[in-house]
Amino acid sequence: METDFSTLRYEESDHVATVTLDRPEVHNAFDLRMMQELRELWRRLREDDKVRVVILTGAGDRAFCTGLDRGTLDTAEPGTDDQPIGIRGGTPLHFDDPGDWISPKTSGDLWKPVIAAVNGMACGGAFYLLGQVEFIIAADHATFFDPHTSFGMASVFESMAMLQRMPLGEVMRMQLTGAHERLSAQRAHQIGLVQEVVPGPELLDAARRVAAVIASQPPLAVQATLRAVWYAQDLGYRQALEVAKTLVTLGDDPAALAEGQAAFNSGTRTPWRLR
Missing domain, CATH: 3.90.226.10 (2-enoyl-CoA Hydratase; Chain A, domain 1)
Known part of the structure; x- marks a missing residue:
């Protein structure tokens, strides 16, 4: 930019x-x-x-x-x-x-x-x-x-x-x-x-x-997760749950889901660090 x-x-x-x-x-x-x-x-x-x-x-x-x-x-x-x-x-x-x-x-x-x-x-x-x-x-x-x-x-x-x-x-x-x-x-x-x-x-x-x-992670899933947390912070819990249904639909990208499933099936596991 x-x-x-x-x-x-x-x-x-x-x-x-x-x-x-x-x-x-x-x-x-x-x-x-x-x-x-x-x-x-x-x-x-x-x-x-x-x-x-x-x-x-x-x-x-x-x-x-x-x-x-x-x-x-x-x-x-x-x-x-x-x-x-x-x-x-x-x-x-x-x-x-x-x-x-x-x-x-x-x-x-x-x-x-x-x-x-x-x-x-x-x-x-x-x-x-x-x-x-x-x-x-x-x-x-x-x-x-x-x-x-x-x-x-x-x-x-x-x-x-x-x-x-x-x-x-x-x-x-x-x-x-x-x-x-x-x-x-x-x-x-x-x-x-x-x-x-x-x-x-x-x-x-x-x-x-x-x-x-x-x-490195699918941006749509990241952004939908981020918004879910802020909604839960800003709204009442029951109100946030209603919004959550829409966020799940929007945030689950079929291509990213297929890639993740393929990685899981391959037995490959993500390296991690303990914080």
Whole structure:
């Protein structure tokens, strides 16, 4: 895929796209340009059948992302396309939030696996991204926190995103302690926010290893499985079961099923690693 982004780096190999938030001088905080470029990228990836899995990371080893670069807000006129957050029009009933622009599922309707590789700090608005990835691999020096309340701001969208991934008490403690506490990669792994912790130099290799495994499998089955899990998260259980009937029909590709059956009949078994 051809890209001309100024705030993102894009690489593609063997059906895996690696997207790097590329503003290390401000800890990869997103400005208005990055918000616009992320929204465009998620939508492009949705249409690109060559890409089956996405790895999302941040440039450098100090931060994955530290949320909105508030220092850039003064350069854009509120309520215009140059200022894609805040109230649109004369009443507060029309409101654009950063999540409307940068979250892969909300802004891009992207239902391909996204793996986050977190290197360093992930805080505040970074949770718009982490709340909509499939799973997280973290460097052992990564930290997670939300400073909103310490600066007099309510953490609302971020808290709701984290509640989808963390136990209630852990969300409450992280959000309410603000900048005063940080969650280590090890603690994040203990509570299920992070699925694997590796030494910093091994982070991208670890993400690429699991991305390659996922990309090697039939994409229709992968994407239908992904959507089933998110439906079960978002809907009531009985509602999700009704949707499941459609997903099974859509996700079972006859050609892939025949290939899988042939492999099973041959006695060949997939090599595996213990995690």
